[in-house]
Amino acid sequence: MISSDKVNGTAVYSRSGEHVGTIDHLTIDKATGKVAYAVMGFGGFLGIGEDHHPIPWAKLSYDTSRGGYVTDITSEQLEGAPERRDDWHRDRDWEARTHDYYGVPNYWV
Numbered sequence: 001m002i003s004s005d006k007v008n009g010t011a012v013y014s015r016s017g018e019h020v021g022t023i024d025h026l027t028i029d030k031a032t033g034k035v036a037y038a039v040m041g042f043g044g045f046l047g048i049g050e051d052h053h054p055i056p057w058a059k060l061s062y063d064t065s066r067g068g069y070v071t072d073i074t075s076e077q078l079e080g081a082p083e084r085r086d087d088w089h090r091d092r093d094w095e096a097r098t099h100d101y102y103g104v105p106n107y108w109v
Helices: 075-081 092-102
Strands: 013-015 020-028 036-040 050-058 062-063 068-071
Touching: 013 036, 020 075, 036 075, 050 075, 050 092
Parallel strands: 013 068
Antiparallel strands: 013 020, 020 036, 036 050, 062 068
């Protein structure tokens, strides 16, 4: 177990070890209590110009040797992910497209 405040700020790496981004915060489904997304900051320099993108939690696994999360998502995939509106977290169609895009099952089923 880990407190969500300890996940915020954790590095995310590619399978090859490249630093991809950092977890900004988690989103939790109210009905199921499951972690749905890790909102990841990537790009930019020293926080300037950084973009934040929700990543399905199923796309991350914790690597104790790296002290961070590992994903097979590339920077190009992040940039090409389904466009989201400000209310993306209330748009089940967007969520379904996003899970399809990343090739993971929907967390709500």
